[in-house]
Amino acid sequence: MPRPILATIDPQAITNNLARVRLAAPDAKVWGVVKANAYGHGIERVYESLRAADGFALLDLAEAQRVRALGWRGPILLLEGVFEARDLELCSRLNLWHAVHCNEQIDMLATHKTQQPHRVFLKMNSGMNRLGFAPQRYRAAWTRLDALPQVDEISLMTHFSDADGARGIAHQVKVFEDITHDLPGERSLANSAASLRFGQDAVVRGDWIRPGIAVYGSAPDFPDHDIAHWGLQPVMTLASRIIGVQQLQPGDTVGYGSSFKADVPLRIGIVACGYADGYPRHCSTGTPILVDGVRTRLVGRVSMDMLTVDITDMPHAHIGSEVTLWGRASNGALLAIDEVARAAGTVGYELMCAVAPRVPFAAMA
Ligand SMILES: *Cc1c(COP(=O)(O)O)cnc(C)c1O
Secondary structure, X not given: OOOOOEEEEOHHHHHHHHHHHHHHOOOOEEEEEOHHHHHOOOHHHHHHHHOOOOEEEEOOHHHHHHHHHOOOOOOXXXXXXXXXXOHHHHHHHHOOEEEEOOHHHHHHHHOOOOOOOEEEEEEEOOOOOOOOEOXXXXXXXXXXXXXXXXXXXXXXXXXXXXXOOOOOOHHHXXXXXXXXXXXXXOEEOOOHHHHHHHOOOHHHHOOEEOOOOOOOOOOOOOOOOOHHHHOOOOOEEXXXXXXXXXXXXXXXXXXXXXXXXXXXXXXXXEEOOOHHHOOOOOOOOOOEEEEOOEEEEEEOOOOOOOEEEEOOOOOOOOOOOEEEEEEEOOOOOEEOHHHHHHHOOOOHHHHHHOOOOOOOEEEOO
């Protein structure tokens, strides 16, 4: 029998989540963001349910090739554009739309030989200060692109730094609007958080929203809101089993560094999941975990291949009992990935993306 760890993907949850995001940003077209191998879920595993999106957005040319190989003939957008001139040949061949965020990318386009002019998304740095043209350089870039025979339609794009937080997006929306209000072309501004929180605003939702995390069933603004608040369902479940049981007496310790010490008699379950599976080592005693669909706590330090849970109040728990690290248990109980991420001082995104290659995946029946 293989080691009893399994990541399960629920395609119906993706369908539900996509519909919820559409509801929040009515009439906008939706990029299904599938960068980082669909946030760790596997592009091929999510494709059937994500085909209900209007296009796929990603970063990596190899991932774009995979989406085309699955038979997708609709729009694909390279969110960071091309990395070198040669990449434009693949854009032409696969009909990829691409972001243009710097003058070097315009230089590459200007020397690119193509029969078919490219659709580009001109990116403004409206305050994130990652990729994009500064507002005062944006219109010059637009004019330059517009003059190129290699360029077909120009769409307008920016990205928010605080759509999930207190600062919000108004300052960036204003910068973007001030510069672009009289330019033609479709607009794309909103990630998941902006779509859910501000999607009723026509300027924010624009023509294309770009939700990633919400589609995968994590609340972008947790802990202010959880997935139930947004009507989202968990897509990934990481499950394992108890493979050993120990009885602790007061004073006994558990695991490396003896970081946990029992002050009363405790029953401990040893679970076949560790940081080499992608479970964060930073989760400490108290992190929630489900045993047979009942909430209990992690105790002691997470090791490479195992972690330890408190089953003192679960007399029925035994070797073979189901353990849910995050997602949905067989009895329907939910442990949101966001809760586990928070216990590790990170976000759901990182946990999804970090599930290790040694963990087998299955699609939910
Ligand atoms: C990753 C990414 C998104 C999706 O963000 P979420 O927070 O996952 O919704 C949208 N736009 C760009 C440019 C991105 O890089």
